[in-house]
Amino acid sequence: xxxxxxxxxxxxxxxxxxxxxxxxxxxxxxxxxxxxxxxxxxxxxxxxxxxxxxxxxxxxxxxxxxxxxxxxxxxxxxxxxxxxxxxxxxxxxxxxxxxxxxxxxxxxxxxxxxxxxxxxxxxxxxxxxxxxxxxxxxxxxxxxxxxxxxxxxxxxxxxxxxxxxxxxxxxxxxxxxxxxxxxxxxxxxxxxxxxxxxxxxxxxxxxxxxxxxxxxxxxxxxxxxxxxxxxxxxxxxxxxxxxxxxxxxxxxxxxxxxxxxxxxxxxxxxxxxxxxxxxxxxxxxxxxxxxxxxxxxxxxxxxxxxxxxxxxxxxxxxxxxxxxxxxxxxxxxxxxxxxxxxxxxxxxxxxxxxxxxxxxxxxxxxxxxxxxxxxxxxxxxxxxxxxxxxxxxxxxxxxxxxxxxxxxxxxxxxxxxxxxxxxxxxxxxxxxxxxxxxxxxxxxxxxxxxxxxxxxxxxxxxxxxxxxxxxxxxxxxxxxxxxxxx
Amino acid sequence: xxxxxxxxxxxxxxxxxxxxxxxxxxxxxxxxxxxxxxxxxxxxxxxxxxxxxxxxxxxxxxxxxxxxxxxxxxxxxxxxxxxxxxxxxxxxxxxxxxxxxxxxxxxxxxxxxxxxxxxxxxxxxxxxxxxxx
Numbered sequence: 001x002x003x004x005x006x007x008x009x010x011x012x013x014x015x016x017x018x019x020x021x022x023x024x025x026x027x028x029x030x031x032x033x034x035x036x037x038x039x040x041x042x043x044x045x046x047x048x049x050x051x052x053x054x055x056x057x058x059x060x061x062x063x064x065x066x067x068x069x070x071x072x073x074x075x076x077x078x079x080x081x082x083x084x085x086x087x088x089x090x091x092x093x094x095x096x097x098x099x100x101x102x103x104x105x106x107x108x109x110x111x112x113x114x115x116x117x118x119x120x121x122x123x124x125x126x127x128x129x130x131x132x133x134x135x136x137x138x139x140x141x142x143x144x145x146x147x148x149x150x151x152x153x154x155x156x157x158x159x160x161x162x163x164x165x166x167x168x169x170x171x172x173x174x175x176x177x178x179x180x181x182x183x184x185x186x187x188x189x190x191x192x193x194x195x196x197x198x199x200x201x202x203x204x205x206x207x208x209x210x211x212x213x214x215x216x217x218x219x220x221x222x223x224x225x226x227x228x229x230x231x232x233x234x235x236x237x238x239x240x241x242x243x244x245x246x247x248x249x250x251x252x253x254x255x256x257x258x259x260x261x262x263x264x265x266x267x268x269x270x271x272x273x274x275x276x277x278x279x280x281x282x283x284x285x286x287x288x289x290x291x292x293x294x295x296x297x298x299x300x301x302x303x304x305x306x307x308x309x310x311x312x313x314x315x316x317x318x319x320x321x322x323x324x325x326x327x328x329x330x331x332x333x334x335x336x337x338x339x340x341x342x343x344x345x346x347x348x349x350x351x352x353x354x355x356x357x358x359x360x361x362x363x364x365x366x367x368x369x370x371x372x373x374x375x376x377x378x379x380x381x382x383x384x385x386x387x388x389x390x391x392x393x394x395x396x397x398x399x400x401x402x403x404x405x406x407x408x409x410x411x412x413x414x415x416x417x418x419x420x421x422x423x424x425x426x427x428x429x430x431x432x433x434x435x436x437x438x439x440x441x442x443x444x445x446x447x448x449x450x451x452x453x454x455x456x457x458x459x460x461x462x463x464x465x466x467x468x469x470x471x472x473x474x475x476x477x478x479x480x481x482x483x484x485x486x
Numbered sequence: 487x488x489x490x491x492x493x494x495x496x497x498x499x500x501x502x503x504x505x506x507x508x509x510x511x512x513x514x515x516x517x518x519x520x521x522x523x524x525x526x527x528x529x530x531x532x533x534x535x536x537x538x539x540x541x542x543x544x545x546x547x548x549x550x551x552x553x554x555x556x557x558x559x560x561x562x563x564x565x566x567x568x569x570x571x572x573x574x575x576x577x578x579x580x581x582x583x584x585x586x587x588x589x590x591x592x593x594x595x596x597x598x599x600x601x602x603x604x605x606x607x608x609x610x611x612x613x614x615x616x617x618x619x
Contacts, residue, residue: 098603099603100602100603102595102596102599102600102602102603103595194580195578195579195580196580196582208578209577209578209579235587238582238585238587239578239580239582239585241580241582302568304564305564305565305567305568307561308561308562308564308565309565311558311561311562312562312565319539323539323540326540327605328604328605328612328614329603329604329612330603330604330605331603331605332605333605333606335605335606339615339616339619340614340615340616340617341540342542343615344540345536345540345541345542346542348539348540348541348542349541349542349543349544350542352541357541357543357547357551358551358554358555360539360541361532361535361536361539361541361551361555362555362558364535364538364539364541365535365555365559368535368538375562377575378565378570379565380575380576380577381568381570381573381574381575381576382565382568382570383575383576384570384573384574384575384576385568385570385573387576387579419554419558420557420558420561434579435579436578436579436580437579460579460580
């Protein structure tokens with residue numbers, strides 16, 4: 001079998017279980033393919049071939065002893081902001097370029113407990129700040145559907161890796177759209193679970209009240225499988241939720257009878273790309289064919305404030321979280337200075353890229369004496385209104401459906417010097433993080449060969465309903481079967 | 487500030503941008519009309535923020551951030567339209583409160599593992615520059 005890298009998790013699991021394929025074969029095939037396409041797309045920061053093959057051998061031993069778990073022996077890539085013991089975790093930043101974590105993030109521990117195979121770490125916007133993966137301090141990642149275009153971000157490396165079969169699945173993180181927007185741009189499935197659903201222990205902190213880890217997969221069934229493994233309470237993350245974890249695979253029913261779906265009009269607005277609008281409208285009609293009751297007149301009037309709320313809260317939290325990079329305990333350290341303060345300032349000046357500095361400045365300003373009430377506190381209060389508005393909408397609807405992004409992938413360099421333009425590419429995804437809700441992006445069409453994603457938003461801790469809608473839609477369409485010609 | 491309020495409010499990607507550009511010019515024109523200089527960050531303010539963050543900036547950075555941050559802050563003005571009287575702030579969205587644990591002594595990570603990433607060390611300690619000189 002030459003095409004093992006093209007398998008989904010479900011398919012690979014079946015073959016491993018029936019012992020028709022070994023994990024070593026699957027891992028080697030995937031690594032060989034990765035080496036072939038990586039020169040074109042640059043999705044990975046670190047590839048750990050030897051460690052992966054060792055894990056594959058262990059997985060095969062586990063399987064031959066008659067045991068197997070859902071992710072056993074299946075090769076994955078991890079976004080480079082999740083700590084991996086003994087393997088560099090850079091956040092695509094110069095300041096962490098040589099940082100080797102002494103421990104695993106909880107999600108990585110959980111994958112290892114499943115005897116999964118970790119192939120390496122994926123590229124991202126530095127510290128997850130960005131929407132194009134161009135903010136990586138190392139190199140930009142390219143969209144496999146058009147190499148002159150961005151893959152989205154910040155989990156661009158993970159989305160590209162899954163789209164190009166460099167890995168069977170990947171993990172990303174999402175603070176304002178960083179899983180869903182690149183998933184939409186690359187035509188793969190990306191889920192941001194409810195805030196608290198997955199432990200953030202070992203995830204390098206960007207904005208702690210918004211960050212959430214999630215799966216990026218080739219189809220919805222795989223998404224449920226990965227979520228089953230990584231969800232759950234963790235005493236090491238006091239913001240992780242004690243709610244029980246259901247079997248998400250059981251939620252995948254290919255019909256939508258009696259489901260009430262709202263389409264908030266504020267997400268379909270003048271100026272959005274007309275092909276995106278048309279594709280999403282067609283996709284929503286498909287949901288009706290599948291039995292859903294649609295309301296095209298749903299409204300979330302506070303949506304227009306989300307961008308401002310986000311760009312106060314996220315940089316404020318980031319400015320506090322990133323204060324730790326002082327060059328003393330780990331990371332890049334600038335030594336050639338007269339005193340401690342200068343060393344600290346120069347460490348950050350030469351260690352951080354432009355976007356990270358911009359957000360530290362913005363957050364520091366919003367939190368500073370005299371401005372705290374006008375910016376940070378005000379934004380937190382508007383956040384309350386936004387959440388309440390969603391809560392009210394969810395009394396009427398089981399889910400909300402919107403485009404993932406108002407445009408198809410843009411060109412490299414197009415927005416990199418224009419922060420406001422770049423921030424606007426997350427306009428459909430960031431309200432969801434503000435409210436802490438779960439949302440999934442699924443492939444929903446193409447415009448001139450460029451992918452379009454549909455976002456399905458759910459009630460807090462109701463990942464099951466959005467997975468069901470995503471699954472039913474996927475079963476009724478072929479978009480997820482189209483692969484980039486690379 | 488009430489300029490620009492109404493049905494053509496910020497609604498989407500390009501629209502928002504156009505709106506902001508339009509609003510920027512309108513506001514500038516209005517401010518000049520009233521004879522008041524438009525509020526923009528000064529170089530000194532940018533340097534002060536950088537000092538608070540202990541972030542070194544080049545001269546170019548100072549000017550670039552002065553302009554960019556002023557523009558971004560301008561966009562935040564929109565929040566003044568939301569009535570937040572009596573609304574509590576939301577710090578995180580799932581409203582867990584007072585998560586506590588037993589204060590139990592247990593082994594931590596090995597000292598060597600933790601010091602392995604230290605830029606400078608002295609025996610079992612992180613070595614830092616003098617804080618007081």
